[in-house]
Amino acid sequence: xxxxxxxxxxxxxxxxxxxxxxxPGAVDNADAWDAARASVHDVFRALDERFSLYRxxxxxxxxxxxxxxxxxxxxxxxxxxxxAVRWRSATAGAFTPDRPDGxxxxxxxxxxxxxxxxxxALSDAGAENWCVNAGGDILYRGxxxxxxxxxxxxxxxxxxxxxxxxxxxxxxxxxxxxxxYSERGLHVWHRGPIRNGFVQVTAMAADIITxxxxxxxxxxxxxxxxxxxxxxHPVDILAVDATGALxxxxxxxxxxxxxxxx
Amino acid sequence: MRVxxxxxxxxxxxxxxxxxxxxxxxxxxxxxxxxxxxDPSTQAASPASPSPSAVPPPTAxxxxxxxxxxxxxxxxxxxxxxxxxxxVQVTVTIAGGKLTDAKVQLTESDGHSQRIDxxxxxxxxxxxxxxxxxxxxxxxxxxxxxxxxxxxxxxxxDKAHFAG
Numbered sequence: 001x002x003x004x005x006x007x008x009x010x011x012x013x014x015x016x017x018x019x020x021x022x023x024p025g026a027v028d029n030a031d032a033w034d035a036a037r038a039s040v041h042d043v044f045r046a047l048d049e050r051f052s053l054y055r056x057x058x059x060x061x062x063x064x065x066x067x068x069x070x071x072x073x074x075x076x077x078x079x080x081x082x083x084a085v086r087w088r089s090a091t092a093g094a095f096t097p098d099r100p101d102g103x104x105x106x107x108x109x110x111x112x113x114x115x116x117x118x119x120x121a122l123s124d125a126g127a128e129n130w131c132v133n134a135g136g137d138i139l140y141r142g143x144x145x146x147x148x149x150x151x152x153x154x155x156x157x158x159x160x161x162x163x164x165x166x167x168x169x170x171x172x173x174x175x176x177x178x179x180x181y182s183e184r185g186l187h188v189w190h191r192g193p194i195r196n197g198f199v200q201v202t203a204m205a206a207d208i209i210t211x212x213x214x215x216x217x218x219x220x221x222x223x224x225x226x227x228x229x230x231x232x233h234p235v236d237i238l239a240v241d242a243t244g245a246l247x248x249x250x251x252x253x254x255x256x257x258x259x260x261x262x
Numbered sequence: 263m264r265v266x267x268x269x270x271x272x273x274x275x276x277x278x279x280x281x282x283x284x285x286x287x288x289x290x291x292x293x294x295x296x297x298x299x300x301d302p303s304t305q306a307a308s309p310a311s312p313s314p315s316a317v318p319p320p321t322a323x324x325x326x327x328x329x330x331x332x333x334x335x336x337x338x339x340x341x342x343x344x345x346x347x348x349x350v351q352v353t354v355t356i357a358g359g360k361l362t363d364a365k366v367q368l369t370e371s372d373g374h375s376q377r378i379d380x381x382x383x384x385x386x387x388x389x390x391x392x393x394x395x396x397x398x399x400x401x402x403x404x405x406x407x408x409x410x411x412x413x414x415x416x417x418x419x420d421k422a423h424f425a426g
Contacts, residue, residue, distance in 0.1 A: 006416055008399065133416060136403040144399050155403030166398050180404025202402055 005044060009036055009122055009130035010142075032125065039121040040132065044114050050077065051110045053103070064103045077106075084109045087213045091229050094217035112177070112212035115139045119208075137177040139208040140169060152176045157200035157240050164240065167204070170255060172234070177211035178202040179219045197241040204252075205235040223247060 052058045059077055062068040070078070084097035084106055099105050115132050119139045122130045129142030131150060140150040149168045156164040157180055167176070180200035201219040205211035214235050218226055226237070236252040248256070401416040 004416075006400065131400050133400045133402075136401065136416070138400045138402055140400075144397075150399045151397060153398035153401040155401060157404070160403060163398070163401070176400075176402045178402045178404055200404055 004135060005040065005118070006133040007037060007040055007118075007130070008133075008144075009033065009127050036122055036125045036127060039125060040118040043117045043121055044134070047110050047114045047117075050074070051080070051106050053105060053107065060104065060106060070104075080106050080110065080113065083113075083209075087209075087217075090232065091213065091217035091221075092225065094221045094225070094229075095213045108216060109209065109213060111135065111137060112209040115208045115212075137208060137212050138175065140174050140176075154178065154202050154238065155200075157181075158244060165238075165256075167238075167252075167255065169204075171251070172206040173204040173236070175205050175208040175211040176202060177205075177208065177215040179212075179215040181219075197243075198239045198247075199242050200240045202238045203235050204237075205233065210235060 048058075049055065050058055051060045053061055053064060055061060059068065059073060063070055063073060063077075070081070081097065081104070084095075087109065088096045095108065097104055097106050097108065111134055115134050115137060116139065118132045118134075119130070119141065122132070123141065127141075129144065130140070131144075132139050136155070138152060144150055149170070151166050151168050153163040153166045155178070156162040169176075178200060198219055201215045203211045203215035203218065205214065210233055214229060214233060214237070217229060218237050218239060223239075230237075230249065236249045236255075237247075238249075238252055239247040241247070403416075
């Protein structure tokens, strides 16, 4: 998918002392880390093999060229399509798997599914504190250090070497996703011309699929239409327009006010 | 349509906090707040009024009442004011007669986003400053290609992690 996956995971030390530089504890922990990394890699590779439109032999590519009828596809592909269509309804069409050229492209939701599954794999492996960042979309569990919360830096769309701000996870949020026009690889298609002027939208949610889908949907719709899905889903949004002006939802406004007050 | 609203909260010490911001009104017809804490009897400011309006005497959450000496301090909540898009309440904290904290509590009536350019900009600049001192664990941005990743802040973070 051309997406880099960054993994930050603290493996449980029940099998040994992670701080040991030698001895069986250190070795076991390194093995556990390698196993966790491999399981995350496997999750992404499997989904890429089925859904990538950059692979001619992927199942979805075969659907796109008419080689395979949707009714003859795997359960996984049809379930993913169903999920995408449900989100299309939930966002009044702002998020859609249907490209303007008629090609079915599920990658807008597959990346989020991959992150979700990768997280499950890490939890299944016994990791309690981890962070999966796939192409700027992030899912967290636990905490970076005891008594602290994960902190997400949000890139400045005008200069990707700079951060616009940073946000500590709050409430039930464990996922942060950003959609924007500043990088290639979008899965955002507009019903007509761009209407809201936003170049980057970040969404925080209690799961990565909701965060990812709604960041994309909010990028494609003007704020007065956000209400349709914000009312149904507890998310917060930080949007940046081409002039650098910011639009945020109320809880995030409170967060920034509290952060500024120190 | 843009509506500029001002709300004034008077604290017991006599300190006055003036908070103004711009609401980019997106909805012509406001929805009814279903969970608004506002008591209609405490509404004091006309939302669309361009002139500052005084709210009723604040209620103190500390022992100090509205006429308490400033030195006793405390946290004082201004009246909840209804505006077409929700409610707003200013809370100020007074210690030793000095204003030490002011917080704006804004509740949306309909979960609708707002245009808050004038108000948000200084807050966000402060947040950027705090971001530089805070330890960022991960970076969220628009989809990175492999090439872009190499130039990205996340890449730098990863290198730091692996080096550490």
